[in-house]
Amino acid sequence: MELSGTALSCMPAALLLLHLGLTSSMVHKNEFQTGLAGGEVTLNCPDILPESQLPRDSVVRWKYSDTLLWRMENNQRYWRKPNFISGRSDIKTQYKLSVRDLKLSDAGIYTCEYGTHKVHTSLHIVNLKISLDGHFLQNEVPELILTQNSSSPLPNLSITLFDSNNNRVTPEIQNKNLQEYIVNLKKLKTMDSGTWVCQIHSDSPLINQNISFAVKVLGFQNPDLERKYATVDSTVILSWHLNSQKIKWKKDFTGQLNWKQQEGAESHELLDFIVTAEGQLHETKKSNNLLFEIPESKPESTIEVKLPKVHFNHSGQYQCQLEYERRHAQRKIELVVMKVSANPAGPLSRGASVTLTCQVSGPLAPDAYLSWERVDGTKMDSKSSKQHEVKLEVNISTAGLWSCHLIEDSDKKISFHYHVEEASVWINNVIIGASIGGSLLAFALGCLCIISGVNWQRRRQRAKRMAQARQHLLENKTCQCQHRLRK
Numbered sequence: 001m002e003l004s005g006t007a008l009s010c011m012p013a014a015l016l017l018l019h020l021g022l023t024s025s026m027v028h029k030n031e032f033q034t035g036l037a038g039g040e041v042t043l044n045c046p047d048i049l050p051e052s053q054l055p056r057d058s059v060v061r062w063k064y065s066d067t068l069l070w071r072m073e074n075n076q077r078y079w080r081k082p083n084f085i086s087g088r089s090d091i092k093t094q095y096k097l098s099v100r101d102l103k104l105s106d107a108g109i110y111t112c113e114y115g116t117h118k119v120h121t122s123l124h125i126v127n128l129k130i131s132l133d134g135h136f137l138q139n140e141v142p143e144l145i146l147t148q149n150s151s152s153p154l155p156n157l158s159i160t161l162f163d164s165n166n167n168r169v170t171p172e173i174q175n176k177n178l179q180e181y182i183v184n185l186k187k188l189k190t191m192d193s194g195t196w197v198c199q200i201h202s203d204s205p206l207i208n209q210n211i212s213f214a215v216k217v218l219g220f221q222n223p224d225l226e227r228k229y230a231t232v233d234s235t236v237i238l239s240w241h242l243n244s245q246k247i248k249w250k251k252d253f254t255g256q257l258n259w260k261q262q263e264g265a266e267s268h269e270l271l272d273f274i275v276t277a278e279g280q281l282h283e284t285k286k287s288n289n290l291l292f293e294i295p296e297s298k299p300e301s302t303i304e305v306k307l308p309k310v311h312f313n314h315s316g317q318y319q320c321q322l323e324y325e326r327r328h329a330q331r332k333i334e335l336v337v338m339k340v341s342a343n344p345a346g347p348l349s350r351g352a353s354v355t356l357t358c359q360v361s362g363p364l365a366p367d368a369y370l371s372w373e374r375v376d377g378t379k380m381d382s383k384s385s386k387q388h389e390v391k392l393e394v395n396i397s398t399a400g401l402w403s404c405h406l407i408e409d410s411d412k413k414i415s416f417h418y419h420v421e422e423a424s425v426w427i428n429n430v431i432i433g434a435s436i437g438g439s440l441l442a443f444a445l446g447c448l449c450i451i452s453g454v455n456w457q458r459r460r461q462r463a464k465r466m467a468q469a470r471q472h473l474l475e476n477k478t479c480q481c482q483h484r485l486r487k
Contacts, residue, residue, distance in 0.1 A: 002250070003060070004256060006245070011394070012140055013359065021290065022333045022451070026100050028118050028119075028120070029046065029047075029117075029118070029119045029120065029204065030119075030120050030121075030122070031044070031119065031120070031121045031122070031435065032121070032122050032124065032205045032206070033121055033122070033123055033124070034103065034123075034124045034125075034126060034207055034209050035099075035102045035106070035123055035124070035125050036126055036127070036128070036209070036211060037102050037103060037125055037126065037127035037128075037147075037272075038101060038102060038123075038127075039101075039102055040046050040098065040099065040100045040101075040102065040475065041098070041099055041102060041123065042092065042095065042096050042097070042098045042099075043097040043099070043110050043121045043123070044094075044096055044112075044119070044121070045060070045062075045094065045095040045097070045099075045114070045119060046119060047117060047119075047213075048060070048094065048095055048112075048114050048117065048183050050094070051075075051095075054062035054114075055440070056074060057071045057074065058072075058073075058114060058115065059071065059072070059113075059115075060072040060073075060095055060112070060113070060114040060325075061111075061112070061113040061114070062091070062095075062097050062110065062111070062112055063110070063111045063409050064082070064085070064108060064109070064110055064111075065108055065109055065112070065151075067082055068080050069081060069082070069085065069089070069092055069097070069313065070089075070097070071477070072095075079089070081225050084103075084105060084106070085099065085106070088100045088101050094405040095112065095114075096486070097110065097112070097229075098390075101127055101450055103125070103449075104125050104127050104147060104149040105149070106123065106125055107112030107123055107124060107125040107149040107150050107151060108122075108123060108151045109121070109122055109123075109151050110123055114227065118467055121205045122150065122151060122152055122205075123150075123242065124148065124149075124150040124205070124207070125148065125149050125150070125345075126146065126200065126211070127146070127147045127148075127149075127181070128144060128145075128146050128147075128198055128213060129144070129145045129147070129389065130142055130143070130213050130215070131143040131144075131145075131360060134213065134214050134215050134216060135216050135251070135324075136188050136192060136215065136216065136217050136218070137216070137217070137218050137219060137322065137324060137328070137329035137398065138218070138219030138220070138329040139187045139188065139189075139191060139329065140188055140217075140327070141182075141185060141186070141187055141188070141416045142185045142188065142215065142276070143182065143183070143184055143185075144181075144183040144184075144198065145181070145182055145183075146159065146180070146182075146183065146198070146200070147179060147180050147181075148178070148179060149179070149218075152205070153166070154178040154179060155202035155204065155205060156178060156179075156202065157181065157200045157201065157207070158200070158201045158202070159171070159173060159181060159183060159196070159198065159199070159200055159419070160198075160199040160201070161183070161196065161198055161199070161303070162196065162197040162199070163192055163194075163196055164191075164192055164193060164194025164195055164196060164215065165191075165194070168303040169185065171183045171184060171185055171186075172184040183186070183198075183456065186217070188217045189217065189219075189398070190217050190218075190219045190220065190221055190243045190247075190380065191217075192215060192217050193215060193216050193217045193246075193247045194214075194215065195212055195214055195215075195241070196213055196214075196215050197210050197211070197212055197213075198210070198211040198212075198213065198443060199211075206418060207241060212412075214283060216247045216249060217243075217247070218242075218243065218244060218247070218249050218322065218324060218329070219240075219242075219243060219322065219329050219331075220240050220241060220242060220243070220255065220320070220322075220329075220331040221241040221243050222240055222241060222331050222333070223262065224331070224435055225331075225332055225334065226331070226332070226333045226334070226335060226336050227333075227334045227335075227365070227413075228334070228336070229334055229335075229336050229338070229339050229406060229413045229414035230307075230310045230335065230336070230337050230414070231310070231323070231337070231339070231414060231416050232310060232311065232312055232337060232338070232340070233309055233310065234309075234310050235306070235307065235308055235309065235310070235438075236306070236307045236310050236335065237304060237305070237306050237307075238304065238305050238306075238307075238318055238333050238335070239298070239299075239302055239303070239304045240302065240303040240304070240320040240331055240333070241299065241302050242275070242301040242302065242303070243301070244279060244301055244321075245274055245279050245300060245301045246301075249275075250277050251277055251324070252274065252275065252276055252277050253274075253275055253322055253324040254272070254273065254274045254275075254322075254323050254449060255272065255273050255274075255275075255303070255320065255321055255322045256269055256271065256272040256273070256320075256321055257269070257270045257271045257272075257273075257285075257303060257318065257319070257320050257321075258318075258319050258321070259269065259290060259317065259318050259319075260316055260317055260319075261313065261315065261316035261317075262316060262362065263317070265375040267315070268287050268289050268290065269286045269287055269290065270285070270286060270287050270290065270305065270318075271272075271283050271286050271287075272282060272284055272286060273287050273303060273304070275301070275380065280339065281301060281302075281303075283303070290307075290314065291308070291309070292305045292306060292308075293305070293306040293308060293309070294306070305318075305322050308470065310335075310337055311337075312337050312339050312361055313361075314335065314337060315335050315336060315337040315362055316335060316361075316362070317332050317333075317334055317335075318332065318333045318334075318335060319332045319333075320332075320333075335361075336360055336361055336362050336364075336414075337360065337361040338357065338358065338359070338360050338361075338404065338406060338414055338416050339358075339359055339416070340357065340358050340359075340404055340418045341356075341357050341473065342354050342355070342356050342357075342418065343355045343357070346395070346421075347399075347421040347422060347424075348399045348420055348422050348423060349423045350422075350423065351397075352397070353395055353396060353397040354396055354420060355394070355395050355396075355397070356372065356392055356393065356394050356395075356396060356402055356404075356418060356420075357392070357393050358391070358392045358393075358416065359391045359392075359402035360389060360390050360391075360406060361390075362390070363390065364388065364389075364390060364406070364408070365408050365409075365462075367408060367409050368383040368391070368406065368407065368408035368409075368413075369384055369385045369386070369387065369406075369407055370389065370390075370391075370392040370404060370405070370406055370407075371383070371384045371385070371392075371404070371405045371407055372384075372392060372394040372402060372403070372404050373402070373403055373405070374396075374398065374400055374401070374402050374403075375400065375401040375402070375403055375410075375417075376400070376401075377400070392404070396420065397418075399420045399421060399422035400419075400420060401417060401418075401420075402417070402419075402420060403416065403417050403418070403463060404416045404418070
């Protein structure tokens, strides 16, 4: 009885060991994998023998949650693709499950089963969407929306951005909830065009994922505001360089060039243009109010106008504007024109003076001013304007070459040279001689007039006497004739 009692008492232990042995022979693994919406992911079925070494009666299954996707039994393969994954999945070598064109709804638990082995893979899907499909104009602010989906609790993601030049960008993140993050970027410049990277990170579960996205910024390669300086009667070319060819902008866009003399003044459309998806530029001249030309030979993707002979009133703001899908971007070139005049004009006489006036057509930059100087002169022969003065006069009594400079940030932007000629000694003598000669001439004419008057008076008196003599002679002859008749 004791023996049988001992045997009976050993049976539970044996059954427990058998159960533990069976349990240890069953292998369960849990894995985690991240996929990007629109991309492709391959889920592994680890520790399985190659197909050629598997027993003939082996059964291999892939499931999504409790839904059977694929089964292999007796070397026969069967697909049972649900609608959500139909046409987007394949089985590769070593029974790996490949899913293409991932969607947020593909997130969940995928299980590979073979024999006593079960491998559970939790697929975490992340979707990154950029506003306007990544096509922007200058100074627009992109918006990124990062969405995640998982069968497990959603992790708290940290987001880091790198621009096309691999510079770290600090965005403004609006964390509505763990499922969706809204990220606002900075105002874009044309140099921001290229491939950006969004880096997401989580410690639990461990996620380190880099998501690349393309950014195209259509606009001008000119600075935000450009000043062009010119002197009266010079030739000026104004250019706006588009970057459409550089970034391979494959869509049509239009634009126009406007001019106005000052802020608030009436705007005049000079030309309009269209750029085709093939990058061809077509321009049409719209105005004859301003004398300008469209050069035939110019750089590719460039809007350009030529002013062959600048007038003082040609100054002002020249604005080139792009239009794409009812959005606009523009760049201004401010033309500043300088003119110089002298009062009185002409050679400078000895002891005389002249006023030279230098004037620019528009307001100057805060650090800009005008300056007169005599070339090869001394510091005494110079004068500078005060801040914001657009007109500078200088009174001079010394002939020579004088120059007016527009100086901005210690740099001479433009100069106008004016040569003051000195009246020669010969000219002065001629003037003096002419003055003396004029006096003598007047005196001689006066004398001549007096002499002529005297002679005329004498001739008149002589003629009178001769007439009287003739009359007296005639009277004597008449008397003699009468006397003879009486006799």
